Amino acid sequence: MKVLFTGIQPTGLLHIGNYFGAVRNWVSLQHQYRTYISVVDLHAITIQYEPREMPGAVQEMVLQLAACGIDPEKTLLFVQSEVPGHADLTWTFNTITPLGELERMTQFKDKSAQHRKNVNVGLLDYPVLQAADILIYKGEVVPVGEDQVQHVEFTREVARRFNARYGDTFPECEALLTASPRIMGLDGQAKMSKSKDNTIGLLETREEVWAKLSVAPTDPARVRRSDPGTPEKCNIYSYHKLVTPEPQLSQTVAQGCRTAGIGCIDCKKLFLDNLMKELDPIRERYGQLAARPEKVREALDANAATCRADAGRTILEVKEKMGLARTWKI
Numbered sequence: 001m002k003v004l005f006t007g008i009q010p011t012g013l014l015h016i017g018n019y020f021g022a023v024r025n026w027v028s029l030q031h032q033y034r035t036y037i038s039v040v041d042l043h044a045i046t047i048q049y050e051p052r053e054m055p056g057a058v059q060e061m062v063l064q065l066a067a068c069g070i071d072p073e074k075t076l077l078f079v080q081s082e083v084p085g086h087a088d089l090t091w092t093f094n095t096i097t098p099l100g101e102l103e104r105m106t107q108f109k110d111k112s113a114q115h116r117k118n119v120n121v122g123l124l125d126y127p128v129l130q131a132a133d134i135l136i137y138k139g140e141v142v143p144v145g146e147d148q149v150q151h152v153e154f155t156r157e158v159a160r161r162f163n164a165r166y167g168d169t170f171p172e173c174e175a176l177l178t179a180s181p182r183i184m185g186l187d188g189q190a191k192m193s194k195s196k197d198n199t200i201g202l203l204e205t206r207e208e209v210w211a212k213l214s215v216a217p218t219d220p221a222r223v224r225r226s227d228p229g230t231p232e233k234c235n236i237y238s239y240h241k242l243v244t245p246e247p248q249l250s251q252t253v254a255q256g257c258r259t260a261g262i263g264c265i266d267c268k269k270l271f272l273d274n275l276m277k278e279l280d281p282i283r284e285r286y287g288q289l290a291a292r293p294e295k296v297r298e299a300l301d302a303n304a305a306t307c308r309a310d311a312g313r314t315i316l317e318v319k320e321k322m323g324l325a326r327t328w329k330i
């Protein structure tokens with residue numbers, strides 16, 4: 001089985017952009033690969049954070065992923081800092097990484113502009129830690145959003161450089177982009193994101209979702225109920241595509257919009273119904289898992305142990321190749 005690795009930061013509550021853009025995809029991929037999914041707390045500390053809030057944020061992320069269907073008994077869902085090999089391999093990779101390459105990374109430039117008072121070495125080194133995450137398990141497939149493609153390219157470069165310098169060790173991984181990598185916010189103006197306050201939360205109830213959805217903009221050409229619209233110009237239609245099955249999607253929704261057969265409110269209600277069919281079971285499952293978190297915690301412990309063993313083998317191989325193994329002639 002090929003190895004899949006991906007990581008997610010413990011950023012609090014997931015929204016449907018995270019779910020349809022990434023997590024739902026991971027849920028089906030976990031059956032096709034040996035899958036590692038890491039909650040990357042070591043990446044999260046490269047920006048200002050509150051230490052007291054970190055354990056809760058990590059737990060919440062793990063429970064949400066499990067609620068979405070990432071099965072911690074089957075998939076190696078684990079917490080990055082519980083596997084020390086990641087930081088160990090990062091140091092090794094640091095010594096073969098040109099400084100200029102890190103300074104040129106788009107995310108580093110963006111984040112150092114955003115956090116001017118805290119441009120720490122960890123922020124610069126972020127892509128090297130990410131490369132270590134993937135390569136320590138000899139990951140081959142890396143499902144990520146478009147914004148992470150540069151980091152995956154960088155990881156390939158690290159693997160090539162290491163292999164050229166110390167001998168063939170690491171595979172060259174590939175990014176796997178989702179079919180719907182860019183989900184717009186409710187405002188229709190920008191990508192859905194917590195900082196823009198334009199999200200539908202994964203754990204929101206029907207009433208909470210409707211309060212936001214009912215006032216969200218649609219195709220601006222549909223001023224009156226009787227005005228025909230263009231589904232392709234409507235943000236809500238792009239949401240329908242995520243959850244509405246055929247023939248309802250093209251007949252009721254698209255055709256209904258074009259002919260003014262249905263109004264925007266009817267259309268939104270249909271979307272709400274289809275969305276909640278997907279979100280209700282996730283929210284219920286989250287409630288069950290959160291009531292007994294020790295079950296998931298046990299699976300995380302077992303997974304961290306497996307990851308430490310897998311990582312340990314790669315570290316040993318790397319040390320041998322680099323002349324760092326315990327091989328004195330005595």
Ligand code: TRP
Pocket residue numbers: 005006007008009040043129130133134142143144148
């Ligand atoms: N940098 C990724 C993000 O912010 C998270 C991440 C860390 C990751 N390590 C990874 C993703 C390894 C894929 C593979 O989304």
